[in-house]
Amino acid sequence: MSYLLKNVAPLGGAPTDVLIDNGVLAELGTDLARGAAEVLDADGLVLLPGLVDLHTHLREPGREDAETIASGSAAAALGGFTAVHAMANTNPVADRAEIVEQVARLGEYAGLVEVRPVGAVSAGLRGETLAEIATMARSAAAVRVFSDDGACVHDARLMRRALEYVKPFDAVIAQHAQDPRLADAAACCHEGEVSGRLGLPGWPAVAEESIVARDVMLAEHTGSRLHVCHVSTAGTVEVIRWAKARGIEVTAEVTPHHLLLTCDLLAGYDPLYKVNPPLRPADDVAALRAGLADGTIDAVATDHAPHAAHDKDHAFADAAFGMLGLQTALGVVAETMVATGLLDWAGVADRMSLRPARIGRVAGHGRPLQRGEPANVTLVDPAASQLVDPDALVSRSRNTPFAGRTLPAAVRATFLRGRPTVLDGKLVNGIPA
């Protein structure tokens, strides 16, 4: 099947026609002949390289009540993604070759996005001994991102070893930066005026910043690649800016929810706003937006963290940490970065596709929209808007913090290797069972 996108605007630039044939962008130009292709009228639509998520929790194996690789892949495709990185904090933990290979296989079987497994840094995410990093890197899954996400690799010696270990594989350590001594297990709210007022155990910004400061020095020392997960404070942005200026190989991501939401939302003790790292005050949100705009923060990553109602619907202190993100990410970025003039669509493509693909070493994704490139692309209507209805999401969980909000822009179509996974804003093959 081939498709002719009529009058589409690549990266929001001048409209042109794009022919998708044989899995690639076969032709770009004005007034292309339709031939046997199905024509999609793309007037007013923006063509982006398929979005790439560096940070997704798909919960399979082990918590299929919250999400499966198939249901999470469907949410991703609807959100405009063509590749996602499946975090390792599953049950069993993805700390060896069999598990990462199984995750990759299930991703292929679902066939909606490329699922790139993340390998654990430490065995069982326990932070004591290294996981089987080399065998995962050399396995059929060819893991290039390693992370204990959910937990911080807090032991400096283990972090140093991990950085050294991944270097020959050109892989990266993605750190969940949280000093467990400064933000203990009870911490669930940004430490500041709001935690005092609400009487919730506080989580100081320095618990994140001190680990990032240590890790960039370890990255400099080892000459290895470090990636900082879900940056949440202004101070972390400063540390990363400094490290990049010094030539250290560090990259960073910010989540959509940290770009839009503040800790003031915790006033009603609604566990939907409970997330790790916590929502922060407006000054931090402004610094995160500025850091993403100037490229200090490389990427938007969803940290899509589905939780079943029986884990999330509890008193604030007892509820699970995490928020859904895949189906709302582009809308939140459109609201916080595009509508504000901080990024144009080319900038969105850079932060949500090109750079994350490069960081994760994902071949064939995040490529320029040029002839001959693999047709991993997404079609966005920048003039549309979408009311977030939790019951309309295809994720198995319902824990979106954006319920009831109207977000700008809408994904109209997503193509994976030239094959549409989403058309007219709907899954081509329906919602997976």
Ligand SMILES: NC(=O)N[C@@H](CC(=O)O)C(=O)O
């Ligand atoms: N972000 C979260 O609040 N939760 C994540 C873990 C994590 O990303 O640290 C999860 O796995 O639920």
Ligand SMILES: [Zn+2]
């Ligand atoms: Zn995390």
Ligand SMILES: [Zn+2]
């Ligand atoms: Zn996470």
